[in-house]
């Protein structure tokens with residue numbers, strides 16, 4: 001799909017083809033027949049662009065839910081876009097800041113720009129790829145916020161941030177050669193983004209979740225975000241947008257629920273203790289943000305091994321920041337013993353988790369007889385593979 005074909009899709013004729021394509025069967029098996037049927041009534045270029053959009057909208061549902069049905073995408077733009085719960089959360093932070101125009105450096109198909117505009121935050125997105133910029137414009141128009149935000153086609157590294165209250169950037173971290181880890185290879189490069197961000201009172205920059213804590217600029221707040229238990233990204237908040245903490249874990253449940261954890265001053269390292277009645281697996285955002293001690297403190301627990309982020313406690317304390325399990329048994333790891341124990345407990349459905357263990361989970365599953373045949377047992381069980389010091393353990397648990 002090129003820019004011209006996409007523009008055709010936004011005309012009245014294009015809208016009609018898109019509606020016809022939406023109503024048709026676009027599953028893999030039916031696609032060819034659907035395309036030739038639509039081509040009997042509409043130009044081939046429009047049909048191809050419409051079918052591409054419908055298929056992308058279907059894929060887009062995983063990130064944007066019902067909103068995807070109104071959005072426009074390119075394959076790369078969808079891949080690189082911020083999912084709706086995260087974009088909406090970030091937009092709320094911007095909206096809570098003094099109302100000021102936001103300049104976005106490299107806005108892609110405009111997911112962040114759109115959710116900010118929907119939250120009432122005005123601004124400009126700069127995007128160098130003309131087709132992607134057109135798609136971002138179409139997204140603003142589709143949601144009736146083209147008057148709140150605009151998209152300029154051009155090079156963001158040459159943008160002038162003056163007149164804006166804040167800068168936002170979500171630099172591309174993937175090239176034709178794959179994922180890039182060096183921030184100088186981000187597109188736009190992180191140094192340039194931070195330089196432009198430094199010229200306005202506030203900024204937010206999305207970075208890889210693996211960013212080391214010592215790479216967070218002084219005075220910035222680093223926020224790690226997970227959605228439904230999966231870490232999705234990290235962002236640096238700078239200047240007036242930074243909170244009063246250096247690190248934050250934000251857990252979104254994907255349905256509007258938000259839980260936030262920040263460092264507890266003076267808490268220190270968690271205690272080290274034996275496995276208790278309960279095991280807590282902290283959310284990935286909590287671990288990345290270095291807030292495991294906060295979870296241990298909240299559940300009156302400690303760590304079985306000081307380097308492994310499993311918290312154990314004798315108390316069952318509900319927390320959004322960790323999944324809780326009841327400990328049924330703690331076994332020194334041995335395949336034979338584990339197999340016998342699972343058989344004795346009539347286990348038919350097995351979940352294996354691991355942290356600090358070198359065991360190959362797929363192979364273990366096979367060796368335990370849970371891969372090939374339908375398991376015979378009636379019970380469900382979770383086995384947590386971990387270690388204490390050099391000693392490997394299999395902890396049998398059940399979710400609470």
Ligand SMILES: C[S@@+](CC[C@H](N)C(=O)[O-])C[C@H]1O[C@@H](n2cnc3c(N)ncnc32)[C@H](O)[C@@H]1O
Pocket residue numbers: 077080081082083105106107108109110111112113126127128129132154155156157170171172173187188
């Ligand atoms: C990760 S995407 C942004 C996604 C966006 N936050 C969203 O949610 O849809 C980064 C975008 O920056 C654009 N880009 C990279 N370097 C640029 C530059 N120097 N000037 C303008 N855009 C640039 C890329 O084309 C890409 O579309």
